[in-house]
Amino acid sequence: MGKYIRVKLSDLKSSRYLSWSQEQLDIKQDIIDNYSPRIKPITISSDYKICDGNHRYNILVNHYGGGHKIIVKKQRYTKRMYDYVGLILGLILLLPFILYQLVNLIVKKLAQLKKVL
Incomplete structure (x- = not known):
């Protein structure tokens, strides 16, 4: 060999x-x-x-x-993949907060409309 x-x-x-x-x-x-x-x-x-x-x-x-x-060195992940994982995890963590704020805003606007009518 x-x-x-x-x-x-x-x-x-x-x-x-x-x-x-x-x-x-x-x-x-x-x-x-x-x-x-x-x-x-x-x-x-x-x-x-x-x-x-x-x-x-x-x-x-x-x-x-x-x-x-x-002999080949194997790498599991690339830098680009880490960037996408961080972005997706950030969006997943922010989504409940954004939805909560959106629902509160809608409820406040509906309450203001009820007072006007």
Whole structure:
């Protein structure tokens, strides 16, 4: 079996005063050539099977060969999801207060109308 290789975006970026190796240029060109904005990023299930983004996995396998193991870091939530969860929870917590104030306003207006009539 081949050795383990960890691939991170920071490994593909050139730091200041460093030049790109031919291997890094090949990986970068493969990813650029196969990029499509319509395709979502790699999605991995809870049992570490690739659900979506198999083309990126295949780029790495074609480049490094089938004898290597590609290690992928799985993240459960994105920042965008946290933003929506906070917004929804805030609305749920404010909804009873808003409804209470609305009912009180309607009752007061009805009482004023009864006094006028």
